Amino acid sequence: MLPYLHIGSFNLPTFGLMLWLAAVAGAIVVDRAFKRAQLKADALGMVAIAVVAGILGAKLWHMLDTPEEFLQIGWGVLWDSAGFAWYGAVVFSILALVLMGWKAKIGGLRMLDFCAPAAAIGYGIGRIGCFLSGDGCYGIAIEPVHLFGFTFQPWGMAFPHGIVPVFVPVYPTPLYELIAGLLIGWWLWWRLGRPHATGAILGQYLALTGIARFLVEFIRRNPKVLWGLSNAQLASAGAVLAGVALTWWAASRPAVVRDKAPAQVEKTA
Numbered sequence: 001m002l003p004y005l006h007i008g009s010f011n012l013p014t015f016g017l018m019l020w021l022a023a024v025a026g027a028i029v030v031d032r033a034f035k036r037a038q039l040k041a042d043a044l045g046m047v048a049i050a051v052v053a054g055i056l057g058a059k060l061w062h063m064l065d066t067p068e069e070f071l072q073i074g075w076g077v078l079w080d081s082a083g084f085a086w087y088g089a090v091v092f093s094i095l096a097l098v099l100m101g102w103k104a105k106i107g108g109l110r111m112l113d114f115c116a117p118a119a120a121i122g123y124g125i126g127r128i129g130c131f132l133s134g135d136g137c138y139g140i141a142i143e144p145v146h147l148f149g150f151t152f153q154p155w156g157m158a159f160p161h162g163i164v165p166v167f168v169p170v171y172p173t174p175l176y177e178l179i180a181g182l183l184i185g186w187w188l189w190w191r192l193g194r195p196h197a198t199g200a201i202l203g204q205y206l207a208l209t210g211i212a213r214f215l216v217e218f219i220r221r222n223p224k225v226l227w228g229l230s231n232a233q234l235a236s237a238g239a240v241l242a243g244v245a246l247t248w249w250a251a252s253r254p255a256v257v258r259d260k261a262p263a264q265v266e267k268t269a
Contacts, residue, residue, distance in 0.1 A: 001134040001162050018129030023051045025125055026118035029185075033114045033192060041104045047118070049100065050093045057092025093119070109199045116205035117188040123209070124181025131174035134162015139171025139219040171219045180212040200250035206243030210236040 005012040031043035094112060101111025130137045142156035156169035184205070192201050214236035222230040229237075 001132055001159055003133040003161070003163050014132040015129035015135060018132065019051075019055075019126055022122035022125040022129075023047060026051075026115075026122040029118035029121060029189070030115055033117070033189075036193065037114070039106065041106060046097065046100050046104075047115075050096045050115070053096035054089035054093035058089035060088055060092075090119075107198070109202065113192065113196075113198060113201040116201045117185045117192060119185075120181050120188055120205060120209060121185035122181075124178045124185065127174040127177045127181065131172065131178070134159035134164060134166075136162070136164030136221070137174060138166070138221070139173040139216075140221055142169040142171065170221075173216050173220055176216055177212070180216075181209075184208045184212065195255040197250040197253035197255050199246050199253070203243045203246030203248075203250055206239045207247060208243070210239030210243060214240065 002014050005014060005017070027044045027047040030047055034041050034043050097111050097115055098108035101108045104111075106114075138159060139156075142154055144151050144153055154171065157172055158169055159166045187208070188201055188205055191204065214233050217230050217233045217236070220230070220232070222232055225231055226234060
């Protein structure tokens with residue numbers, strides 16, 4: 001792990017660096033999606049605004065999720081390098097993108113379809129920052145697993161020099177989420193280039209990322225709040241339900257042929 005890059009007297013947080021790289025990767029993916037659809041829109045500017053909105057939402061969600069931290073350090077929690085809640089980022093980013101899509105005459109829902117692959121890939125890259133900094137979003141301690149009469153020891157690692165140090169091997173969940181984010185992003189990018197109805201890509205994004213986060217939470221250190229589930233799992237379940245409903249609704253709508261041009265007439269699938 002490497003919480004900071006030391007450049008002379010300047011210490012560069014690796015989490016912030018990976019967050020920046022995630023934003024750049026997201027902007028590139030959205031820009032490529034716009035070009036494939038022959039849309040003339042400022043992908044870089046849109047992603048930049050969405051990132052700022054997402055950071056604000058992530059910090060506010062984290063404050064609501066961990067009120068004890070707010071009671072300890074007050075509004076300083078907004079400037080702390082740790083404590084970014086993914087669902088807060090998603091909600092605020094979505095609101096920003098819908099407004100920008102409406103203003104650019106792309107359409108709010110169609111705008112979210114274009115951004116879904118970038119969101120999945122950017123999330124995965126951002127998790128590299130969590131892994132490098134050791135900010136506490138890793139998993140529970142490794143214990144022997146008994147399955148179908150066999151016992152095996154999962155691979156894990158300690159984070160003794162992380163921002164939130166842990167000295168026993170734990171599940172490196174940021175790496176799992178990196179892999180999941182890249183795979184989901186690749187799938188959504190491929191689907192975006194195939195015939196689909198408006199809203200279908202967003203629906204699949206919500207369902208797939210919700211499932212991935214719900215499953216990884218079983219080995220995360222987050223406290224359980226209801227029915228043996230964490231806040232993130234409850235939010236994930238809601239995302240999956242919303243994604244399935246949106247995908248089902250989109251299946252009854254006209255399909256866009258490869259989303260080649262903004263003025264292209266839609267035809268029924």
